[in-house]
Amino acid sequence: MQKFDVIIIGAGAAGLMCALTAGYRGRNVLLLDNAKQLGRKILISGGGRCNFTNQNIEPAAYLCRNTHFVKSALARYSQWDFIGMVERHGIEYHEKTLGQLFCNESAKDIVTMLTTECEWAGVKIQLRTEILQISKQQQGFGLSTAEGTYQCDSLVIATGGLSMPKLGATPFGYKVAEQFGLQVLPTTAGLVPFTLQPEDKERYEQLSGIALPVIATAECGKQFKEAMLFTHRGLSGPAVLQISSYWKPGEKVGFNLLPETSFVDWCNTVTQESPKLSFKNALSRLLPKRFVERLVELGDLPEKNLNQLGKGEIQQIADYLHNWQIAPNGTEGYRTAEVTLGGVDTDELSSKTMEAKKVPGLYFIGEVMDVSGWLGGYNFQWAWSSGYAAGEVV
Structure with missing residues (x-):
């Protein structure tokens, strides 16, 4: 010995x-x-x-x-x-x-x-x-x-x-x-990508590879301001990995898709400058074009020109973009957890x-x-x- x-x-x-x-x-x-x-x-x-x-x-x-x-x-x-x-x-x-x-x-x-x-x-x-x-x-x-x-x-x-x-x-x-x-x-697995519910996976899987800056918020109130990435299986990127450690099964996660911009103020300014510009093309200046097109295709965002948007509709869009909600199906587990x-x-x-x-x-x-x-x-x-x-x- x-x-x-x-x-x-x-x-x-x-x-x-x-x-x-x-x-x-x-x-x-x-x-x-x-x-x-x-x-x-x-x-x-x-x-x-x-x-x-x-x-x-x-x-x-x-x-x-x-x-x-x-x-x-x-x-x-x-x-x-x-x-x-x-x-x-x-x-x-x-x-x-x-x-x-x-x-x-x-x-x-x-x-x-x-x-x-x-x-x-x-x-x-x-x-x-x-x-x-x-x-x-x-x-x-x-x-x-x-x-x-x-x-x-x-x-x-x-x-x-x-x-x-x-x-x-x-x-x-x-x-x-x-x-x-x-x-x-x-x-449990922490600092790990989310998987999506079957219906959300179908809605968003074609966006794989798209990344954008967000503020991710868990139901406990914890927030992280970093990038989010769409994957074939769900959501990843630093903001998602961070918030995953605070997420509990069954809870939703909110994402502010425009963390640096007030959508209402921006929309009013752009409408004054280019009233006949399509909303889809205007928003593609702020968010990845493929992402915007998919949200319009799904009916989550309107297919209109800027000057056709009413005040109430602009506020609705603002609420949606500043608090885009996902209820993860789960995480990728220990296999990819950090x-x-x-x-x-x-x-x-x-x-x-x-x-x-x-x-x-x-x-x-x-x-x-x-x-x-x-x-x-x-x-x-x-x-x-x-x-x-x-x-x-x-």
Whole structure:
């Protein structure tokens, strides 16, 4: 049996950060993963450029049943700390929109940086290792694997959630939590495209590929101002992914299709300038032509000239365009979801150390717990912050 101070299961973003942090403290660290390569989710993120953090990190950008849980870790290892590491390694990056930071070259740069830091910190990394059994011992934990048995004082679970099963996502972390008597909250897919009801799919599927800026609003009142994209299956794009985390089955989502324009004011101005212009052609100056034509074809918008529109009709059109409603059929599920909502109940964990209150020496970090961030680097920052918090004490 091999003995380590710390064993971390899961060599993704949180696991790598925890490993290097603990290693630099002089701890003897073993990082285990069942996968063939490190940081698979990092490598495919941000279209292969890795949206590694956001300049605007704040606790309000996280969904968690305990709204205060994320504050301590985010404050002690902030986006600026991670950006500092990126800059020390000479990785060039840029801001895309809304504070989102991406590598100029490749997500591989982030994985290489973390791997290098782990090497410098003396961390032992072992891939292709299946965990068969975990047991609590008189001191620490015992692990039985296909590669042999191990013993450690501190055990860290960094195995992520259920999103993107093709990358190896499994419920392993939840099962460990339940094995040790910790509550696991129900999980659902988050940051995920919507599928449409059959009748809406028929109405809109020919619009696949059309994107437009919107303000998406959930029934709980949460709003996001970003792009919406029509797909063959339903709706996607940043605004839809963001609002999906706040949507509940059976609810509607409202979309302001003209977030920068008051339709009534615009319509009155254009009517004065070009009264005989067709409404369809006029509106195509503001919205994608194919989208406008389809709404007219469906009878949702009138086929008239501007000067034929009455005051009441203009207000009706304004209400429709500023609050276009869709009742999603569901979501595309974990297959395309960027995060998993729910997970290990944070009430079971210390917000300062990520240690299980009932099981000394057992820690949970990253996506496996009930913490999910917005789209745009927030979830990676939670991985860095929670990994660092545990790495400081294991």
